[in-house]
Amino acid sequence: MLRNLRLSWDRNQRKIAPYLFVAPFFVLFAIFLAYPVIYSLVLSFYQARGLGSRTFVGLENYIELFLDRRFHKAIINTTYYAAGSVFLLSPLALLLALALNAKWLKLKGLFRVAFFVPVITSEVVVALMFALVFDQDFGLLNAGLRAIGLSAIPWLRSPAWAMPSIILLGVWIWLGLNALYFLAGLQNIDQEYYEAAAIDGANQFQLFRYITIPLLKPVILFVVIQAIVGSYQLFTQPWVLTGGGPQDATLTITMYLYLQAFRFFNMGYASAIGYALVVIILTLSLIQLVAFGTFRREDA
Amino acid sequence: MKIARASIVWMLLLLALCVNTAFAQTLEFWGFADNRNKWYQAMAEEFKKIYPNVTINIRSFPYEEMHNRLQAALIAGFGAPDIADVEISRMGQFVKGDQVGFVPLNDLIGDEINNLYTGAATAPWTWQENIYGIGNELNAVLMFYRWDLYENAGLEHPGTTWEEFIENGKKLAATGVKTLAINDQGWEYWWIIASAGNGFFDSQGAVAADNEFGRKTLQLLYDLLHTHEIAMVAPLDAAYYGAMQADAFAVHLGAPWYQGFMKDNAASLAGKWKMMPLPVFADGSGAPTATHGGTGTVITNQSRYPDIAWEFIKFANLTVEGQIAAFNMANLFPTYTPAWTDDRLYRTDDYFSGQRPAEIISQVAPLIPPLNNSPYWPEVTDAFTRLVITPVLQNTTTIDRAMQDFRREVDRIMR
Numbered sequence: 186m187l188r189n190l191r192l193s194w195d196r197n198q199r200k201i202a203p204y205l206f207v208a209p210f211f212v213l214f215a216i217f218l219a220y221p222v223i224y225s226l227v228l229s230f231y232q233a234r235g236l237g238s239r240t241f242v243g244l245e246n247y248i249e250l251f252l253d254r255r256f257h258k259a260i261i262n263t264t265y266y267a268a269g270s271v272f273l274l275s276p277l278a279l280l281l282a283l284a285l286n287a288k289w290l291k292l293k294g295l296f297r298v299a300f301f302v303p304v305i306t307s308e309v310v311v312a313l314m315f316a317l318v319f320d321q322d323f324g325l326l327n328a329g330l331r332a333i334g335l336s337a338i339p340w341l342r343s344p345a346w347a348m349p350s351i352i353l354l355g356v357w358i359w360l361g362l363n364a365l366y367f368l369a370g371l372q373n374i375d376q377e378y379y380e381a382a383a384i385d386g387a388n389q390f391q392l393f394r395y396i397t398i399p400l401l402k403p404v405i406l407f408v409v410i411q412a413i414v415g416s417y418q419l420f421t422q423p424w425v426l427t428g429g430g431p432q433d434a435t436l437t438i439t440m441y442l443y444l445q446a447f448r449f450f451n452m453g454y455a456s457a458i459g460y461a462l463v464v465i466i467l468t469l470s471l472i473q474l475v476a477f478g479t480f481r482r483e484d485a
Numbered sequence: 486m487k488i489a490r491a492s493i494v495w496m497l498l499l500l501a502l503c504v505n506t507a508f509a510q511t512l513e514f515w516g517f518a519d520n521r522n523k524w525y526q527a528m529a530e531e532f533k534k535i536y537p538n539v540t541i542n543i544r545s546f547p548y549e550e551m552h553n554r555l556q557a558a559l560i561a562g563f564g565a566p567d568i569a570d571v572e573i574s575r576m577g578q579f580v581k582g583d584q585v586g587f588v589p590l591n592d593l594i595g596d597e598i599n600n601l602y603t604g605a606a607t608a609p610w611t612w613q614e615n616i617y618g619i620g621n622e623l624n625a626v627l628m629f630y631r632w633d634l635y636e637n638a639g640l641e642h643p644g645t646t647w648e649e650f651i652e653n654g655k656k657l658a659a660t661g662v663k664t665l666a667i668n669d670q671g672w673e674y675w676w677i678i679a680s681a682g683n684g685f686f687d688s689q690g691a692v693a694a695d696n697e698f699g700r701k702t703l704q705l706l707y708d709l710l711h712t713h714e715i716a717m718v719a720p721l722d723a724a725y726y727g728a729m730q731a732d733a734f735a736v737h738l739g740a741p742w743y744q745g746f747m748k749d750n751a752a753s754l755a756g757k758w759k760m761m762p763l764p765v766f767a768d769g770s771g772a773p774t775a776t777h778g779g780t781g782t783v784i785t786n787q788s789r790y791p792d793i794a795w796e797f798i799k800f801a802n803l804t805v806e807g808q809i810a811a812f813n814m815a816n817l818f819p820t821y822t823p824a825w826t827d828d829r830l831y832r833t834d835d836y837f838s839g840q841r842p843a844e845i846i847s848q849v850a851p852l853i854p855p856l857n858n859s860p861y862w863p864e865v866t867d868a869f870t871r872l873v874i875t876p877v878l879q880n881t882t883t884i885d886r887a888m889q890d891f892r893r894e895v896d897r898i899m900r
Contacts, residue, residue: 234581234582235578235579235580235581235582235583235584235860236559236560236579236581236582236583236584236585236586237582237583237584238582238583238584313722316721316722316723316724317722317723317724320720320721320724321718321720322720322724322728322733323720323724323727323728324724341721342669342670342718342721342879343879427670428670430670430870430871430875431669431670431871431875431879432871432872432875432876433871444867447549447552447553447556448578448863448864448867449578449863449864450556450578450579450581450582452560
């Protein structure tokens with residue numbers, strides 16, 4: 186028996202070995218990713234509150250979600266943050282990359298490291314530090330505002346200011362990384378295009394508008410998609426700084442999912458939120474890809 | 486011959502392994518509070534002297550992570566520890582389904598129930614008459630006040646009624662010091678005062694936060710902030726202690742565990758604090774104390790050794806020595822009443838100007854209003870903060886309107 190097995194192994198070793206080598210990834214993927222992904226889809230059709238039995242409710246969780254005003258608020262808040270990432274963070278990162286790429290800039294290495302440091306700092310530590318920066322009475326930001334004769338802003342305390350504060354923090358953290366992407370893109374643009382255009386009499390703005398922007402398009406697409414996908418997964422900073430408050434002003438979709446799953450022990454509903462998030466991110470990414478012509482056939 | 490010798494060696498090894506597993510028992514304990522974990526660690530070492538074959542492995546996790554891991558392990562049906570600490574506001578979620586992942590302790594506690602201050606020891610961890618945990622913290626809230634700031638305003642203390650508290654607050658405000666710092670993003674102060682009128686839930690599990698006493702309490706907090714202007718909005722997190730040390734306010738309402746926080750974060754104020762019971766309303770309503778916070782120890786139904794787990798919990802929580810150790814190591818005033826007569830409990834505290842905290846705590850403890858827990862505690866307290874506390878204290882809605890919004894949300898949550 187053993188001998189037969191041995192012979193069979195010797196014969197088929199070459200065929201089997203590659204599968205064995207790649208097996209660890211697929212086994213781990215199946216257990217830790219594929220199974221939870223499929224199981225949470227199943228769970229989203231059940232009412233599963235607390236431990237014990239669960240009841241099949243069909244699409245009820247999704248219908249409730251559709252009518253849930255807190256979920257609507259979470260979508261609006263998250264979209265607000267995503268808009269901040271796309272329309273504030275991304276242009277700032279591009280400007281920073283242009284500055285860091287400029288020939289006249291000294292100490293380039295130092296600046297590049299300085300802007301990148303927030304990315305490798307723990308988000309929880311950053312959020313705790315910014316709780317002090319944003320404090321209404323003792324915070325650094327308001328001390329600055331008072332020093333120039335402006336009145337203090339209730340950064341994290343007022344529903345109107347809380348999300349702009351989180352966006353500001355997001356800019357501080359992610360500016361460096363996004364600038365790095367743009368910087369890589371800028372350095373890949375062949376200098377000859379600029380030289381040729383300059384000979385034809387193009388000014389700095391025209392160089393930027395007609396050479397830099399079109400050639401940076403793949404990087405811009407990447408940065409914007411990254412920013413949107415990342416924004417829709419926002420959790421740590423608002424969780425540490427405001428816990429979703431005041432009055433749900435910083436409640437994000439993932440935070441609502443977390444609250445339903447781990448605070449309210451409502452796993453079925455939380456799973457439905459998870460899948461709603463998948464649909465939202467997928468839709469937005471597809472719109473992006475279509476808008477940037479990714480699916481357009483080159484020969485068409 | 487060689488094979489026979491090897492076989493004997495293997496058999497002996499196997500036998501040793503069997504003997505070892507038959508006698509050595511390792512129990513997992515999960516906790517999240519450093520002070521409690523240190524105390525349980527000390528207790529585990531003492532326990533080993535009596536049960537040399539038992540090892541209690543104390544594992545510490547951050548607060549969120551521990552409760553989440555526990556929840557995940559209970560859902561999965563494996564991986565849970567034998568014993569765990571569950572914080573009071575997280576207990577509700579664990580009794581939500583038609584099964585509870587903890588061992589009922591009623592029979593194990595037996596007659597010892599008569600030696601427990603049940604309002605804090607068992608009530609928060611009880612659901613449908615099953616006691617699932619033992620809490621060893623008698624978290625009787627007291628009023629801590631800065632006697633030096635009151636003396637500076639020509640006053641002795643903040644007052645014994647809320648009306649006197651307001652009048653004294655106005656005199657204190659004339660010296661540039663606010664009385665209280667009220668958090669407009671949390672329900673703690675509302676709950677401390679309103680628990681005399683049931684707090685969040687009545688004994689039947691129905692939401693009671695919007696009853697007459699709840700509204701009266703909310704009106705009091707609003708008046709302190711906006712009408713009398715003797716309170717300030719509390720700075721968040723570490724900045725709170727900054728304001729405390731800057732003499733911005735003079736009173737903090739807190740449970741005994743809060744004393745440790747004050748000593749750690751506002752050490753410079755040693756000797757400037759005193760404590761007294763909470764004010765009540767002039768018409769006699771209210772309570773001079775409340776319970777705030779707390780942690781209970783549970784045995785999970787995945788434990789292979791629930792009997793030993795209980796012996797350990799009993800050893801730490803239902804003995805005078807165990808409770809004196811908790812008091813000394815973690816500032817936890819015992820719920821085990823036989824410890825109340827022990828002189829070691831009545832030491833003076835220099836941070837509180839030489840007062841004896843235990844004297845005041847044991848004096849008010851019988852007056853703690855009962856705490857009624859509910860599986861909907863997390864949702865309801867969350868809704869109360871965002872729909873009532875913040876908008877009312879930020880003056881963006883009326884109490885009536887906020888309470889209506891809250892009731893609507895409660896009906897939605899609990900349907």
